[in-house]
Amino acid sequence: MIAIADYGMGNLRSVEKAFQYLGQEAFITEDPAAVRGASHLVLPGDAAFGDAMLNLRAAGWDAAIKDHVASGRPFLGICVGLQLMFATSEEMGLHTGLELFSGRCRRFPAKERVPQIGWNQISMQRPCAILHGIDEGSFFYFVHSYYVETDVPEESVAVTDYGISYTSVAARDNAFGVQFHPEKSQKVGLRLLANFAALK
């Protein structure tokens, strides 16, 4: 059973629908305690980093997420969900994140249009379970103004170019994060979610 964290931010229904379309059992929950019985946890998000962290902490999600990851069960952060897995963000002031990855979120340089909206390619840096069966250079749907900069090169498993080359898929052991929206990326996105759901 896949739990989708509802902390008052973002379009969670589409993530749930994508898993249901794949024949996976998924549920949206506002209760961090409900995650204890789940095999997988997904953290979506479309909000500003600071507001999102405030909401996560207020409901006790930060501790529940860390417990889930520490237990070895699969975890997936999507969009701002990926950014929240990092240590800090410079979005509207300096904020501390979940610190699952070492690094920070930064705003795109001004030479490109911000936000980045649309389909961009990923370039794979190292093998990763959730990218299994997905072609090099596949297009995914992105919407974001901030990107993550990781301190640990091994944790950057795919990168994307938008004025700069940045990490679009991060992974360590059972913790995964994607900057794009797999639930809005047609066939390749569904494949990624199916790969995640298949993890033990």
Add this chain to the structure above:
Amino acid sequence: MLAKRIIPCLDVKNGRNVRGVKFSADIDAGDPVELATRYDAEGADELVFYDITASSDGRNIVMDLVQQVSERVFIPLCVGGGIRTYDDVRAILKGGADKVSINSAAVLDPQIITRSAESFGSQCIVAAIDALRRPDDGSGAPSWEIYINGGRKATGIDALEWVDELVRRGAGELVLNSIDADGTRDGYDIELNRAVAERVDVPLVASGGAGTTEHIYQVLTEGKASAALAASIFHFQVYSIPEVKTYLSARGVTVRHYEP
């Protein structure tokens, strides 16, 4: 590399997809769910559902369509037409749309953009404008006026000044609809798109006037638009989406090719 997007627009009235010419004369263009499914299979990069009745009944019909489509179509879905209040924006996002396109309401009360962007993030707040080219005043510089209520009511507002304000208030993307070009299939207003693209940093969606693949190429290159929205050429199968993308690729434009 970021691909240029091709976005079919479904104009919905009483649960049917219709298409007008210069904001009038509707022609029945089929079942919206069927069309959305076809566009998805053809590799549309996004879908826009536009409630042309701009009524609360119309809204319910459109949201039903979005619900049905979102069960099996996994690309971004945008809803526009008749959005009046912040509560409308919230209801549409809660109903399963990824983006809301706000037009006349922003002119009547610009706070709707500010408040919606603060609550839901700029990424889901699209500001759409209907612009009519002003007669040449002798200065040589083209200018456009903002119209509201489906292109029926002049506002006296200058389009270029208005887009600055929309972006300042938090619109994450702009849709530029040229009233002169809408439904004519004579080509997008390239000058309008380029003038706005050079002024603001957010992505720009060109709308109104697509008749050939060449028109789409022009607005994505000379017009500097990030995406091209079109309705009738796709509804009436003048071109398929793969035909448009193959043409653009051959001319050096980055697009996403899709095989279902």
